Amino acid sequence: MIELFTFFRSGTSHRLRIALALKGLDVDHIPVDLRTEEHSKASYTAIHPQGLVPALKVDQKVLIQSPAIIEWLEETYPEPSFLPKDLFDRQYVRSLASLVGCDIHPVNNRRILEYLRGNFNANEEQILLWCASWIVSGFDALETILANDRKSGKFCFGDHPTLADIYLVPQVESARRFKIDICRWPKIQAIDEMCLSLPAFINAAPSKQKDAS
Template identity: 50%
Template structure:
């Protein structure tokens, strides 16, 4: 497998976590979003959307991290990142979607560039914009972890919810969002920091990291 990613991309980060949890070996190809490498003819041929991650596997190109993570769960079922019970699976998917649909898309790199280039926002304004979506999302996640967590976001083992949460906590710090109001999320993060799959996926350890 070849994972086309960028070290600070939240979507790529969650994909690395899931690949590591599944014990799947992969090579990495850096796509530097800051220089516009994602818009190069070579990469757009690979992924017409011009976004990371993209996963090459068995002659296919998989895009969009939610689809990649679901494919991983289907093709590499152990260890399971979704519970066996259908209602529990729905809860985990909802927690993941809270980050993947309602927080992350509103504070990724291209949105930040649009705020700066199209609306004249400075970094303080970009930080405030990001916090506007992170804060209520994390408040909801804090309540859900209180309801369902047993050491991890849902239950006593890592799930897709954790693959989404940990990169979003990293992103929140980049935008200077205070996190003291979310002790349960931070407790999950501390647990993840001791897990090899999460630790190895960290942005600062990637080959293309600054």
């Protein structure tokens, strides 16, 4: 039995929902509502001491940190693989995922935005500017990398989804939420559309979750 502690709008939960679905795993979703601070309550921090989603419970073991959980998934269920065979290609795919996962997502996280609102009196316009700044610089670089890479195909790498797509699609979703026009990155837009033609990506979308509202 696998349980996923998730919030529909969380990018890291979205990432993990895609990864689990690509591996074909049947998972019980347990919503944790970030809007009502459910993640900060003792009942949840007993599961994830950082008070962040997602967390995965497998046979009573709790796994945290989406990159580490996705690695565990890849090692436990090797097929279909999220990584190409060649070691340089693997590094390349991981670097695309890291560009999103390390350099875009963390600075736009809810708790960061709450800090900006609470401690620096940032208004909603300034919050949007903040988020757009990191998404735009990250996507500009990603678009250049993808456009120059011979191996990018229908997806970030070749013609099958990899780790890079698992990270990219939730970030595009979040960019749209922050009112950023994706059209300025045609390669990213095309890859996102391709991913969203696959059931694993369709069913993992925030709007499809039982806690969506």
